[in-house]
Amino acid sequence: MSNRYEAIKKRLRGSIAPVITPFKANGDIDFEKQSELIEFQIENGTHAISVTGTSGEPSSLTTEERVQVMENAIKTINGRIPFAPGTGSTNHDETMYLTKKAEEMGADAAMVIVPYYNKPNQEALYDHFKTVADSVEIPIIIYNIPGRTAQNMEVGTMARLVKDCPNIVGAKESNKDFEHVNRVLLNCGRDFLLYSGIELLCYPMLAIGGAGSISATANVEPKKIAEMHNAWEEGNIKRAQDLHFELMNLNDVLFKDTNPAPVKAALGMMGMIEPVLRKPMGLPSEALQEEIRETLVEYGKLEKTASV
Template identity: 35%
Template sequence: MNKFHGTGVALVTPFNADGTVDYIGLKNLINYQIDGKVEYLVSLGTTGEASTLSKEEKKKIWEFTAEVNNGRLPLIAGIGGNDTAEVSKSIKTFEINGYDAILSASPYYNKPTQEGIYQHYKAISESSAMPVFLYNVPGRTASNVSPETTCRLASDFKNIIGTKEASGNFDQFNQIMRDKPADFLLISGDDPVALPMISLGAVGVISVIGNALPKQLSDMIRLALKGDFAAAQPLHLSLIEFTRLMFNEGNPAGAKAALKYLDICSDHVRLPLVSVSDALRKAIIAETNKIIS
């Protein structure tokens, strides 16, 4: 599973001013990531505003992303939801050409028990012809996938190969690393803690800030994975303020503001999200210049 070691980027979905998908911007973004030497891409995760896209739009974006990527990097498709039957159906009918794995967020809003979460992912595992990554993000789902449930799923289903952990809970990370199967991948779901998570044994990050700074982030992650924390730490520290600004008024509005400044794509988002304030935009531009200069 070395193809999923390093920096994965959860791609934003560029939009035109009229709200339609900006495929020129998406092509620019994909090529920008590849030029920045990231290890793999995630299409239509949370950062891709998947919750506001229709089934038809998702299908076209997945196809377009695979076409532009053209096998240059591994691709992961984000397919999740809070209706297990619907998620399973979507995975069964997913056209896998060009894709290497599925990333599926734990169900939101329903607040299932740990047994409910286990049964949800059991159904996903049984529906998927590709490897599956769990995605634990309690700040969005209002429920946590416990270390016990994560490791139980990892042990019971061989096609569940890793987890994107965005709980921010280092006690949880420690338990997963201690109890997981040897080949199960722990991946940071939060940019600010990717470096310390790698020190515990995580194999990389699925990033938001990598949309705008793929080279800077992936350079840091590669150094950390080599165990050269003395060289990685200054790069990590140089990204702290940029990362804070990215999330100051929500994701992916911050990342899109930086991408607009870098002339990769526009900064339009779909309601209920809105673009960043003028004050935050100025701060993002100033910090971007500081890093890339």
């Protein structure tokens, strides 16, 4: 592997925050708020930024809007921490276009999701990812999220891609099958960058040699998630374990409805954004919003008298 990829692999570790896409009340993208959210992440110790992944509602954005969100993000970050936007979609040509755009604008890596809805078989998945990876030099992070895509990239397929594509450097595994993610590292190499996309597996992933996490909860509580990774790297296992359990209630409530609806509701309560999602997505039920509000009070994010 080239020195170029070795260098970025050393930097792309820890908490990569998948920043939401903020909208104005009329549904337009609020780029000023997006910049504020990124600053919030950097100020709280987040190690890297991603946009237009699941938390960024990419399927509700036009292709040009996705480019604009990436451009605003990289301009805001200004090289302070790594940037790895989501560039995948269910459309192969769009994925190629967005991944090339990420490379052109200077992103440190691109995160490419397993295509959703159309359920390609394993050989088709291999061909899709190899074609994308071969078209660019930018490092690629495979995003495997079978709960959203209705298709799981098998370990053998991922291992073939890693062997045949030097710029495929890691994977975000939003996979509750912990045996599967263990076998990813076994077969793709212990230096493969494996990130947890399942909140309750962020700490366990570190224990098997994972590189970090890409957790939607980082939108609400970036400091503690970054601190958990820092504690692990410093060998303070007790502190990392404590933070894992401290975050559990918040992780649970933010996934009682489809991401990013609860996260956006929480950020709205915190006064950080207009809590707007584009149709067909919508805010959680009033009952769940009340539970989110109570949890934010518990975590010191809201006063007891606060309301949406």
